[in-house]
């Protein structure tokens with residue numbers, strides 16, 4: 001465990017899981033070593049930006065529900081192994097905190113995960129090193145770097161599966177993806193497209209393709225906008241489970257679907273990353289929070 005600055009404390013969190021608590025000058029956050037899972041981010045002066053289910057499990061054997069699950073090295077169900085965990089094993093693994101530092105008003109934490117006997121024996125027999133840098137302040141910056149430590153090229157998927165808190169999903173719009181083709185995970189292929197901001201009228205599960213766009217979640221009832229800038233990511237997933245899927249998940253409250261939306265910075269499906277031996281790739285999401293009036297285009 002590295003030396004921790006005064007704004008960083010390692011505590012025992014829910015379920016007895018180790019948790020890093022950050023109380024920085026411009027923002028506070030909580031990150032569980034289980035999955036290097038950011039479960040809260042509260043920029044000073046703002047209500048919590050990330051959503052966590054009240055029904056989330058806090059167990060080393062299950063993913064946490066909410067915050068920012070790290071999906072790696074595959075997204076969704078494993079293509080060949082029905083016993084492999086959904087969204088990969090990274091969110092189920094215990095990551096190591098290798099660095100914590102105060103940088104101006106921000107706090108930067110670095111977490112690391114490498115291959116192990118269990119991961120090599122499972123559905124991913126490859127050597128890798130994943131480094132996840134979390135910068136907590138008035139912005140939240142999440143950077144996932146993967147290095148291929150194998151002697152063969154590997155292809156992997158990744159996602160920062162970000163759950164955002166909203167006042168009422170019925171009064172939320174997502175802008176930035178207008179005109180972008182998307183795969184509707186419910187309807188299946190072919191890709192579809194719409195030229196309007198996304199509004200939610202039912203279960204929504206879309207993979208937006210070939211996009212490096214910045215997206216903005218307009219939380220109109222709360223008068224807040226959360227903007228997600230990204231780098232090293234060519235797909236974006238937008239998801240709300242709506243009533244039936246929310247009721248079907250035992251770690252998701254039946255009525256909680258109205259208070260969250262996922263906007264996921266990712267590289268999935270045809271945008272999966274191919275890494276040559278020794279090569280690295282970094283995917284970054286940067287979250288900003290602003291009053292809604294300040295981001296609505298004039299005119």
Ligand code: TA6
Nearest residue numbers: 063076086087185205237239264
């Ligand atoms: O990102 C959307 C999605 O792939 C949905 O299809 C839904 O399965 C969601 O992820 C949550 O997955 P999880 O394994 O965390 O329940």
